[in-house]
Amino acid sequence: MIDIDKVRADFPILKETINGKPLVYFDNAATSQKPQVVIDSIVNYYSTINSNIHRGVHTLSQKATDAYEEARIKIQKHFNAKNSYEIILTAGTTHSINIVATGFTSLLNKGDEIIVSALEHHSNIVPWQMLCERTGAILKVIPMNLDGELVMSEYDNLLSNKTKLVFVNHVSNALGTINPIEEIIEKAHKVGAAVLIDGAQSCPHLKPDVQALDVDFYVASAHKLCGPTGVGMLYGKEAWLNKLPPYQGGGEMIKQVTFEKTTYADLPHKFEAGTPNICGGIAFGTALDYMNSIGFDNIAAYEHELLEYATKKLLEIEDLKIYGTSKNKTAVISFNIGNIHPYDIGSIIDKLGIAVRTGHHCAQPIMDFYKIPGTVRASFSFYNTFEEIDIFISALKKAKMMLR
Template sequence: MIDVQKIRNDFPILRREVNGKPLVYFDNAATSQTPQQVIDVIVDYYSNYNANIHRGVHALSQEATDAYEQARIKIQKHFNAAKAHEIIFTSGTTHSINLVANGFASILQKGDEIIVSALEHHSNIVPWQMLCEKTGAVLKVIPMNQDGELMMNAYDDLLSSKTKLVFTNHISNALGTINPIEEIIRKAHTVGAAVLIDGAQACPHIKPDVQALDADFYVASAHKICGPTGQGMLYGKEEWLNKLPPYQGGGEMIEEVTFEKTTYADLPHKFEAGTPNICGGIAFGAAIDYMNSIGFDEIAAYEHELLEYATEQLLNIEGLKIYGTSKNKTSVISFNIEGIHPYDIGTILDKLGIAVRTGHHCAQPIMDYYKIPGTVRASFSFYNTKEEIDLLVAGVERAVGMLV
């Protein structure tokens, strides 16, 4: 059972005001807030052992290296990767996806096929379009239905011996739909295709087991999981990471350099050129520790309670329509009020200290499917409360009264 008031005390930002009102933060799908426990780790790093890693024999470098690599092990265990070197530190989910796309540019041939889903964030569409332009591969799309669910029968029809890669998000950032990735992965493997799962929106709510999923690649961002921005990870099966060429050249990713030839370092360093976000990696590990101290089963249960409560209360507002009505979804509600632009609602809510996201949420094809310019998106975390949801409902009602 979550003690939400105790948890809220861990987040300094939740004590501030916006426009003279207590902050109600419902933009968690864009980025989560950071607890004091993670902030303290960041301050400690820069205060006490800031140094470059893997290169120095001095004490600070060794301390920083140890903390950084321990964070990698924490993340390995959290995602249940078989080996620590299957965890590649990146700047975030977008970097991770581009790293894989770049690697497959040397593998794909003209006429090969790539499958993505209609529910994707732009970062899981554009890199594959660029890859297709570069290689001559063909992009196929799993369609969606009105509930915001993937049409799995159509997926079956898209799969063939030409399918080399399948990419889908674990959870839709725009609608909250939890996709059937176990089925997607299993079916892709029957035709010999590799699968990358975008877990950016899933990792704040559930604890993925990459071995149980049998995912070939899984990507995530620290800033969605109470960690810092500019830090993420790529999990890849060792066999695949060994097949892919390096994404960037530079220091750290090399074994030996001469002007005639360069040989590359072993995993994970092969994909980690240059000085990394050392503090970010260490803080990522601290954020994982914090989330696990609360418990993901407890987080999921409480957030589901918030989702059900908010859905029921918001649907009492005349003219309100929710987009994304899958029974299997997480704590995201995308909605519109008939006759009112979502931006106008978001602006009024901001004046009341309520932070929501408006627009297409970097998922424009979803909005095109529904023939709307965007939505108001309220996304809830384990530090939110039903009292805050009541303020949201009252704020939307006030906006309707002003704009209709």
């Protein structure tokens, strides 16, 4: 069970007012809010141990290094990676995907095939298109149906001995659909393809086990997990990370440098050139500690109740249409009301203190599939309440009356 009053007290921003109204924050799929312990972690780093890591013999450098590497181990344990060096700390999900996409440039040949899904965020489309342009590989797409689910029979038809890579998000950021990644991974491996799963939207709601999934690469961002922006992680199986070349050259990622030849450092440092976001990495670990103290089973159960309640209330509004009606989804609802543009709705309810996302949500192919310019997206977190949903519904009705 979640003690909602206690949880909400952990988040200072939830006490803010917007346009004179109490903040109702329903844009959690874009970024989560931060508990005080995460904010304190950042302040504590800069106040007490600010120093560069891995390079200094002095006390502050050693303290900072220890804190940073302890965070890596927290991330390893959270995702159940076999080794801590299989966790690469990055600038976020997009950076993580680009590391893999760039690395495969030397591993693909013209005519090889890679597969993405119709439900992807642009961050899990554009890097692979760029990879195809560099290598001559062919990009294929698993189609979706009107419920916002992948058509798995078509995935079966796309797979062949030419398939080298499969890239699918665990959860759609635009629709909330939870994809059947276990099946996707198993079938890809049967034809010898590697799989990358974009976990940016799943990790706030679920607790992936990368070993149980047998996934080759899994990526996530801290800021969706109550952590800071500008930091994330790339999990990769050790064998695959050793095959990929470094993404960037510079300090930290080297073993030895001469003007004739450079040799690269062992994992994970091979992929971590330059001074990292040290306080961000440390705070990432703090955020995972916090969410695990709440409990992901508790989070999932409570957010499902919020989703069911909000869905029922929204469908009572005449002319409201929900996009993404998969039975297996997280606490995200995308919708439109009649012919009203989603931007207009978002602008009006913002005046009432309610934060939602409007537009195509960096998933323009999904909107093209539904032949709409975008949606209003309400995305819930474990610190939201049923009372906030009631306020939201009332605001939507006011906006509809003003715009009809």
